[in-house]
Amino acid sequence: MELHSAGENALILYLGKETSPTVSARVQAAAAAIEQALGVDLVDLVPSYASLLIIYNALTTDHMAVAATVRDCIADLSADDEADGNTVVLPVYYHPEVGEDLEALAAAAGMSTDDVIAIHSGTEYRVYAIGFAPGFAYLGQVDERIAAPRQSTPRLKVPRGAVAIADRQTAVYPAQSPGGWNLIGRCPQRMFDPKATPTMPVSVGDKVRFEAIDRDRFLALGGEL
Amino acid sequence: MSVKVIQPGLLSLLQDGGRLGQHRIGLTNGGPLDPEAFHTCNRLLQNPEGSTAIEVSFGGLQLEAQVDTFICLTGAIMTLRINQQEQPRWEVLPVTAGDSIHIEFAEQGCRGYLGIAGGFDVEPSFTSTATVMREGIGGLNGDKLAAGDVLPCPAGEIRQRLYLEEHLQPKYEDITTVRVIPGYQQKHFNRYQQRRFFSHGYTVSDRCDRMGYRLEGPAIECDIEGILSEGICFGAIQIPADGQPIVLLNDRQTIGGYPKIGAALSLDCARLAQLRPGGQVHFAPITQHAAHNALHLANSFQQRLTFKERRA
Numbered sequence: 001m002e003l004h005s006a007g008e009n010a011l012i013l014y015l016g017k018e019t020s021p022t023v024s025a026r027v028q029a030a031a032a033a034i035e036q037a038l039g040v041d042l043v044d045l046v047p048s049y050a051s052l053l054i055i056y057n058a059l060t061t062d063h064m065a066v067a068a069t070v071r072d073c074i075a076d077l078s079a080d081d082e083a084d085g086n087t088v089v090l091p092v093y094y095h096p097e098v099g100e101d102l103e104a105l106a107a108a109a110g111m112s113t114d115d116v117i118a119i120h121s122g123t124e125y126r127v128y129a130i131g132f133a134p135g136f137a138y139l140g141q142v143d144e145r146i147a148a149p150r151q152s153t154p155r156l157k158v159p160r161g162a163v164a165i166a167d168r169q170t171a172v173y174p175a176q177s178p179g180g181w182n183l184i185g186r187c188p189q190r191m192f193d194p195k196a197t198p199t200m201p202v203s204v205g206d207k208v209r210f211e212a213i214d215r216d217r218f219l220a221l222g223g224e225l
Numbered sequence: 226m227s228v229k230v231i232q233p234g235l236l237s238l239l240q241d242g243g244r245l246g247q248h249r250i251g252l253t254n255g256g257p258l259d260p261e262a263f264h265t266c267n268r269l270l271q272n273p274e275g276s277t278a279i280e281v282s283f284g285g286l287q288l289e290a291q292v293d294t295f296i297c298l299t300g301a302i303m304t305l306r307i308n309q310q311e312q313p314r315w316e317v318l319p320v321t322a323g324d325s326i327h328i329e330f331a332e333q334g335c336r337g338y339l340g341i342a343g344g345f346d347v348e349p350s351f352t353s354t355a356t357v358m359r360e361g362i363g364g365l366n367g368d369k370l371a372a373g374d375v376l377p378c379p380a381g382e383i384r385q386r387l388y389l390e391e392h393l394q395p396k397y398e399d400i401t402t403v404r405v406i407p408g409y410q411q412k413h414f415n416r417y418q419q420r421r422f423f424s425h426g427y428t429v430s431d432r433c434d435r436m437g438y439r440l441e442g443p444a445i446e447c448d449i450e451g452i453l454s455e456g457i458c459f460g461a462i463q464i465p466a467d468g469q470p471i472v473l474l475n476d477r478q479t480i481g482g483y484p485k486i487g488a489a490l491s492l493d494c495a496r497l498a499q500l501r502p503g504g505q506v507h508f509a510p511i512t513q514h515a516a517h518n519a520l521h522l523a524n525s526f527q528q529r530l531t532f533k534e535r536r537a
Contacts, residue, residue, distance in 0.1 A: 005408030007488030008516040010458040012409065019453065044248045046456025046479055053456025055248075058520050063513050129454060131480025134251040134360050138454065138480075174251075175361070192250070194350055194362065200250055 001074055003067055009043070009058035011066055013074070016050040019140055019168075021126050023050045026077065028085075028205040033073040038066065047204045048129040049138075085127070085205035090172065092121065092163050092210045093218035094185035098225060101182040105148050105165065119143045120184065121210040125170060127202050135174030135192025135200045139208055142168045154180030161186045161223065163210070174200075188223030226292035226380035228341065230370050234285030234328070239345060239364040239376070242275030244353035248479045254459065255355030255363055256475050258435060258498035259336045260491075261395065261527070262300035266340040269297045269317055269387045269532060276344025277354045279370070281337040283501075284330035286370075288339075290320040295342040295384040301334030301397055301499060316388035316535065317342075334397030334499040343379035357476050359436065386535040393530065399504050403472070403493040404511040404519070405462065409485040413449045414464070421445060422486060422508060427470065429497075429504040435476040437463075438497055440506055444468025447484045454482040460489035462508075472497060490516055492523050 006012040015030060016023030027047045034054060035042060041061040046053035056066050094117040096102050106113045125139035132138075147168045155178065158164070162173040164181030173179060174191035187210075192200055202208060213221070230237075240263065243256025257263035257280055267276045279286070284303045290296075298305045298314045305312045306327040312318055314337075320326060328337060347354045347365065356364030365374055407419070414422070427442035445468045456479060457463075463471045463483040472489050474497075489497070490511065497506060511519070 004411075005406055005488075005513050006456075006485075007406055007408070007458040007460050008490055008513070008520060010488070012455065017453075044246050046248045048455045048480055049453045051453070051455040053248075053458060055458055058517060059524055062517050129480055130249060131251045131454070131456070132478050134362070136251055204249065 003070060005063065006053060010053060010055045011063060011070065013052045013054060013070055014050060015052070019049050019128065024126055024128050024205070027052050029077050030074060033077065034070055037069045037073050041066070046131065048131070085203065085207060087124075087207040087209065088202050089209050089211050090187050090189050090201070091213045091217070091221060092185040092187050093215060093223060094120070094212055095215065098186035099163070099184040102184045105146065105182050105184060108148060109146050111145070116146050116184065117212055119146050120165075120170070121212045125208045127204050127206045127208060130200070130204055133174060133177055137171060137191065137200070137202050137208075139170045140168055142170050144168065148182045150180040151182065154178055158183065159186070161188060163187050186218070186223060188218050188221035226378055228376045228378055229289045229291055230372055230374040230376065231289055231325070232285060232287040233370040233372055233374070234281060234283065236282040237286045237370040238280045238356040238358075239277055239347055239354055239370070240280045240356060241277045241349075241354045243475065244351055244355050244357070244363070247351050248456070251479055252351055252360060252362065253357055253477055253479055254475050255353065255357040257338065258475055259300055259338070259495040261495050262336065263338045264527065265315070265389065265530070266297050266299040266338040267344070269299070269315065269389065270295065270340045270342055271384055271387070272340065272342070272344050276340065277347055278338050278340035278344065281328050281339055283335050284328050284337065286328040286339070288326040290324045290326060291322055292378060292380045293319075293321045294378060294380070294382055295319055296326065297340050298328065298337055299340075300337040301331045303331045303337045304329040313388065315394050317384050317386050319386075335501050336499055341378050342382035342384045346377040346379060359476055387532040388535055389530075389532055397499050399500065401493065401496045401500060401504070402507045402509055403497055404490040404516065405487040405508050406490070406513050406516050407487040407510055408513070409461070409487060410447070410449065410452060411487060413447050413484055414445065414486050415448070418445050418447070419486070422470070423510055427506045427508075429500045429502050429506065431502045433502060435474060437471045437473040437477055438500075440470045440472070442469070445470065445486065449484055452482055452484055454480050457481045457485075458488060460491055460494050461485045462487055462489060474498060490519060492519060
């Protein structure tokens, strides 16, 4: 474990160096323990792959007190804390009509598009982090056989619901935005709805499975082409 | 009761104290780029802390009052006119229904705060009215003010005509020193690179906005190409591949993968955000302990700040 200053009112805690479910579970457990221990002195937490950014109120506490609390919390973490989150199933219409890069990605991987779909939807992913944009969940790890680097020129408009792969990560775009990930399909489920409760179907630590659906089902579920 | 937008200017945004505690769903802070000027505006108006005001970037805002109320303009030096008559800044001023309020383009600094008695009455989203355009959240509809917008506000509020004496008003210049707490991936920047960063001046680039201020100057090298994406705090100074620092501000994304040489003190970020493209920035290292003291001193200074009252 490493703990560093990240600013006048923030510390960053590193619980590992790589992307793994074990490290991610430790980040989750640490977040829960630190949230409890800091109480009202805590302003916000940003869990990510292997780190946890801890933002505190610098007028009610200080970095030394927060660092001491964080160290105590980490010392008390046990394997029992590494509980799994919920499993969320997200429907995906995989087709070149909505996944402009599906065929190129399959060709680069030396397999059929059906194989790519079978591999992508046959893997259980972990929500490692949420950020970049509201509701954007970083999911990993994508099977190495279908991992693909980002596009050299990002698209100016990736539509809402786009299901995409970048390296060994996959994600569903919560809103239309620019993006350089490889598009393989589209999900009719909204990933961020400010008016819904909860606003997002997933949170960090949850598991996600993708389920292949056909065009009719996609449209019936409210998907937009 | 309301105020109507006649001309929105370059960038006018409704802001409150900012959106806190929502990073876990990917929402950033928003809020005023210059909190000192924003808070003083509300204090002069005897409003609750964090009442919604308009952050006017660069100026050019024209409004029409549709209610009898009181307003106050703080921050950057922008000429304020009510019915063509020039009015003092940092002072609570009465307006009556039908009055035109005009904030001209900034002569010095670039962020002004126009507050109103009782604050603008806007429905918060995720606990805050702060507008973050990139996320389409806050304000009237997640966007900057546009001609024809109607900004609801309370009626019948009576206010003392408080003002801040001129010698206590902040001075806005074209050069500023930003204190930086080293940390984060500091070890990936060798001593030579750190010395380079702290001993040269940087210029504010054209690409400076509420997400971050991009600076131009001697390139800083880092011995890692990228890092595993991690949370980014306010003021974090990212060094992308081109070596040109970016100071991340209120509308930054919550997670990123560039190495960071340190984080700027919020008090100095407020001054940085008053710089226009071409402004000069110097960085000075500060310990976390000294930063803590600086924050407490500034807070204490704010609390002891007293206003005078204009009497007819």
